Amino acid sequence: MRVTFLGTGSAMPTGERFQTGIVVEDDGRRLLVDCGSGVLHRLQQSGVGYENVLTVLLTHRHLDHVADLLPLLKARWLAGEEHLEVVGPSGTKAFLDGLLSVHDYLDGRIDLRVREVGAREFSVAGFDVEGFETRHSMPCLAYRFGDEFTFSGDSEAFSGLANFADGCAVFAHDCSFPDEVDVSNHPTPGQLGEALSGADIGRVYLTHLYPHTDGNHEAMLNSVGQHYDGDVRFAEDLLSVEL
Numbered sequence: 001m002r003v004t005f006l007g008t009g010s011a012m013p014t015g016e017r018f019q020t021g022i023v024v025e026d027d028g029r030r031l032l033v034d035c036g037s038g039v040l041h042r043l044q045q046s047g048v049g050y051e052n053v054l055t056v057l058l059t060h061r062h063l064d065h066v067a068d069l070l071p072l073l074k075a076r077w078l079a080g081e082e083h084l085e086v087v088g089p090s091g092t093k094a095f096l097d098g099l100l101s102v103h104d105y106l107d108g109r110i111d112l113r114v115r116e117v118g119a120r121e122f123s124v125a126g127f128d129v130e131g132f133e134t135r136h137s138m139p140c141l142a143y144r145f146g147d148e149f150t151f152s153g154d155s156e157a158f159s160g161l162a163n164f165a166d167g168c169a170v171f172a173h174d175c176s177f178p179d180e181v182d183v184s185n186h187p188t189p190g191q192l193g194e195a196l197s198g199a200d201i202g203r204v205y206l207t208h209l210y211p212h213t214d215g216n217h218e219a220m221l222n223s224v225g226q227h228y229d230g231d232v233r234f235a236e237d238l239l240s241v242e243l
Helices: 039-048 069-078 091-101 159-164 189-196 217-225
Strands: 002-007 021-028 031-035 054-059 083-086 110-114 119-124 126-131 141-145 147-151 170-174 203-207 232-234 241-242
Touching: 002 170, 021 039, 039 069, 039 119, 039 217, 069 091, 083 091, 126 159, 126 232, 141 159, 159 170, 159 189, 189 203, 189 217, 203 217, 217 232
Parallel strands: 031 054, 054 083, 083 110, 147 170, 170 203, 203 232
Antiparallel strands: 002 021, 002 241, 021 031, 119 126, 126 141, 141 147
């Protein structure tokens, strides 16, 4: 399996970090997880290409995770592609219906299939995936791909989510702010380290990074390390990890 981080930023993107998007590939299967602003461009820069993305799996519907969803649909239509599947938590269909009611010229341009999933096991784009409800300001799902990869989506750090990823080779976790920022719905590194304490995870990548984290990477890693002694690194846009 190969995991490519297309966007590791947040609702306040920087020139180096676009908004959230991850490509999961394995044995000819390909899945885009989230589609925030800039992800469409990162698809081209990564060599994956929007023409090759037939399925998008959404963690939730906040703008920084869905902003490039209709641009992806339009690009595929203009390229002559005929299908797109969007899978996500409850409310995804109503959300897409609303977008297409505003941008009605895109409605019916391609065969758009929408499916809703929950905190359970399901199949998508040939992958067996398990969903887990996170702690965020709107309903959001974390996703686990067997023993290889887990993505937290947006969430506070808590032991239940760490347990969900236990035994995984790679866990990409929201770590939006340094410790000195008082925040809810997202974790600081100290909170994340406490939640991960005792978990058996091959490697943790910190992602969904606000500009506040710039210049604070070493301190953030040290903060996580006060509670968790595993391999923790910062994700970067266009980083590919082979599992």
